Amino acid sequence: MRIDADCHISSRAAPGEIGVDELVRQLDQLGVDRAITWPMVSYTREIAGDNRAIYEGARRYPDRIIPFGGVNPRLGLEQAKDELKRCIEEYGMRGIKLNGARDIYFIDDPKLSLPLVEIIAAAGLVLAVHCGANDYERTHPFRVAKLSAQFPALPILIVHMGGAGQPHLHEAVIEFAAQYPSWWLVDSEADYRRVQSAIQRLGASRVCYGSDTPFCQMRYEWALRQVAYQDLSAAERDQIMGGNIARLLAL
Secondary structure, three states, X not given: OOXXXXXXXXXXXXXXXXXXXXXXXXXXXHOOOEEEEEEOOOOOOOOHHHHHHHHHHHHHOOOOEEEEEEOOHXXXXXXXXXXXXXXXXXXXXXXXXXXXXXXXXXXXXXXXXXXXXXXXXXXXXXXXXXXXXXXXXXXOHHHHXXXXXXXXXXXXXXXXXXXXXXXXOHHHHHHHHHHOOOEEEEOOOOOHHHHHHHHHHHOHXXXXXXXXXXXXXXXXXXXXXXXXXXXXXXXXXXXXXXXXXXXXXXX
């Protein structure tokens, strides 16, 4: 099974944004079976429409779309809690993504983030966090590690695994991932040499392929990983390109 672990869905027909039908078309072009999808979250806009679009897309394509929701506490904590409850109880999301870089909050903020993480953990969902150098202070891996220290059973997708900018944080991510087996590293926008280092030190069972569509072109990211992983065994490639996510979510 081939799974893309980082795709964004928008409810708007805006330049640079895509809906679920276009996403499935791109998956079909590459022979990718499924995709984890979350909203194009931004502090400057309401995201309930994107969550709704993901829910409806998963209903239309239940074997293709793996629905993850997104909430933004900077739009109001109570509003975020209400939307999170909707994602869990009405939409049946498999996980929730928090993006402290784009939405401008510390991922371990005791007032903005922790109340949401508590709900996510209690619901038995997967937490996905943006972890990249484009806002290394708010999304630094040591802050994610603080979450894992409080919620050791909570699976966390480390999206970009410290990349997506300079200076990269890959080494810190790898070191913390060695301490926290609940971390699953998503390779989207991460330097391929650092991803290879993570595989060598942690094993192929801890790394997951993601394209960051539509921020990156899916076909380019897919092709890049085929080259980067060509020296791995077939079993290791199968793990990274979808098997690990399938195992995490019991697909």
